[in-house]
Amino acid sequence: MQEVVLGLLGLGNIGGGVWDLIRTFGDEVETRTGMRLRVKKALVLDKRFHGGHEVPEEVLTTDGAEILEDPEIQIVCEFLGGEQPAASMMLRALENGKCVVTANKMALSLHLDELRAMAQKTGAGLYFEASVGGAIPVLTSIQSPLIANHIEQMMGIVNGTTNYILTRMAAEGAEYETVLKDAQRLGLAEPDPTADVEGMDAAYKLSIMGSLAFHSRIHMEDIYREGITKVTAEDIAFGREMGYVLKLLAIGKDNGESIEARVHPAFLPAEHPLARVDGSLNAIYLYGHSFKDMMLEGRGAGDAPTASAIVGDIILAARNRTHPVAYFRPDPLPVADDWQSKYFIRMKAKDAPGVLAEVTGLLAGEGISVSAMMQKGAAPGGKATLIVITHSAPEKAVRRVVEALNPEICQVENVIRVEG
Numbered sequence: 001m002q003e004v005v006l007g008l009l010g011l012g013n014i015g016g017g018v019w020d021l022i023r024t025f026g027d028e029v030e031t032r033t034g035m036r037l038r039v040k041k042a043l044v045l046d047k048r049f050h051g052g053h054e055v056p057e058e059v060l061t062t063d064g065a066e067i068l069e070d071p072e073i074q075i076v077c078e079f080l081g082g083e084q085p086a087a088s089m090m091l092r093a094l095e096n097g098k099c100v101v102t103a104n105k106m107a108l109s110l111h112l113d114e115l116r117a118m119a120q121k122t123g124a125g126l127y128f129e130a131s132v133g134g135a136i137p138v139l140t141s142i143q144s145p146l147i148a149n150h151i152e153q154m155m156g157i158v159n160g161t162t163n164y165i166l167t168r169m170a171a172e173g174a175e176y177e178t179v180l181k182d183a184q185r186l187g188l189a190e191p192d193p194t195a196d197v198e199g200m201d202a203a204y205k206l207s208i209m210g211s212l213a214f215h216s217r218i219h220m221e222d223i224y225r226e227g228i229t230k231v232t233a234e235d236i237a238f239g240r241e242m243g244y245v246l247k248l249l250a251i252g253k254d255n256g257e258s259i260e261a262r263v264h265p266a267f268l269p270a271e272h273p274l275a276r277v278d279g280s281l282n283a284i285y286l287y288g289h290s291f292k293d294m295m296l297e298g299r300g301a302g303d304a305p306t307a308s309a310i311v312g313d314i315i316l317a318a319r320n321r322t323h324p325v326a327y328f329r330p331d332p333l334p335v336a337d338d339w340q341s342k343y344f345i346r347m348k349a350k351d352a353p354g355v356l357a358e359v360t361g362l363l364a365g366e367g368i369s370v371s372a373m374m375q376k377g378a379a380p381g382g383k384a385t386l387i388v389i390t391h392s393a394p395e396k397a398v399r400r401v402v403e404a405l406n407p408e409i410c411q412v413e414n415v416i417r418v419e420g
């Protein structure tokens with residue numbers, strides 16, 4: 001039997017979940033792996049409040065140094081959340097030669113370069129499977145069983161809160177604000193939902209999984225990001241009539257010369273495997289040159305699913321001790337500021353002669369052809385809803401058309417990319 005001595009930074013939702021999983025399933029893990037996991041210390045802000053987990057008094061500490069500087073602790077597990085002090089504590093642990101296991105997408109995404117460099121310098125392992133997709137083993141898959149591939153494309157539903165909101169908007173025809181309030185009441189959305197609904201959480205995750213998949217660092221500031229706050233029940237209903245389902249997608253593509261990295265709402269054909277991933281579930285669709293296509297699906301959040309990935313990482317860290325730090329190519333690919341997509345453009349247009357010609361004329365002027373068009377609610381002299389779906393076109397060209405349309409005649413109400 002090998003004893004593995006752990007220090008936990010934070011005993012909130014995830015830290016407490018890891019504590020509980022080790023307490024209730026540690027014997028079984030020992031039988032399967034020959035490793036006995038022992039939490040020597042857990043960092044809390046106040047020893048009196050630690051979420052009601054049965055943690056002995058002597059395990060609790062309010063001093064991070066008791067974990068980071070203790071030579072007996074081999075693996076530091078970080079569950080504080082946020083950028084600091086999480087990032088500097090992980091850096092210190094690696095500097096002291098300890099493996100780090102974390103679920104913290106924000107600190108990782110913003111500090112991956114320094115953390116990776118320190119891990120390389122000291123040879124300590126840096127493990128972060130739980131930072132993307134909770135229980136879904138996407139990062140391990142990219143780095144190990146799928147390593148013999150040029151991964152050309154990834155599309156992920158990696159934020160459960162927004163997927164829950166969009167699923168309910170679609171099922172009930174309800175508006176965004178109504179469903180958000182309900183999700184907050186049910187504890188499925190944070191009181192301040194900004195990080196989720198504005199796509200930041202998904203962008204942190206794309207920055208991490210895209211960097212690993214494309215072997216080229218994708219920084220947060222290079223990711224195009226658009227949240228779900230402008231999506232209306234009307235957009236979803238019109239999309240459905242035309243055979244599409246709306247999702248918030250984290251999209252990464254590697255064309256060999258540049259990388260696309262974007263997070264935004266997108267319509268998918270109803271038959272696409274991601275289109276049926278509903279509620280708070282997560283899924284990541286990958287395309288690699290040898291495995292072709294694959295989808296990984298499961299629970300992307302919650303204490304127990306996340307703890308499952310973390311304990312998996314703890315075992316990997318204990319087995320390997322050092323980590324073959326993900327390979328990044330020496331000549332990083334630039335992140336593109338333009339890309340090809342199809343576009344759903346919803347407009348309120350004057351029901352008058354010449355309006356359609358103006359819209360199609362501007363599109364044609366940019367070399368954009370139309371694949372479908374729908375008009376609703378026409379009343380002579382009044383305004384009708386006009387939906388145009390384009391064939392694949394450059395993003396910048398579509399933006400130029402939208403800017404050029406005369407709002408007196410044709411007011412663009414929403415533009416949603418169509419993928420898949």
Ligand SMILES: NC(=O)c1ccc[n+]([C@@H]2O[C@H](COP(=O)([O-])OP(=O)(O)OC[C@H]3O[C@@H](n4cnc5c(N)ncnc54)[C@H](OP(=O)(O)O)[C@@H]3O)[C@@H](O)[C@H]2O)c1
Pocket residue numbers: 009010011012013014015043044045078079080081082085103104105106130131134300301302303306
């Ligand atoms: N929740 C999920 O489903 C999920 C899934 C995947 C990944 N993650 C990631 O896991 C991490 C933890 O999330 P969580 O949901 O467990 O958050 P949480 O419940 O807020 O837990 C964080 C804990 O750390 C404590 N803490 C913060 N700063 C501290 C400090 N300086 N010293 C000591 N304790 C400190 C907090 O104490 P107070 O509460 O007293 O402030 C809290 O108990 C985040 O990075 C998150 O992104 C979460």
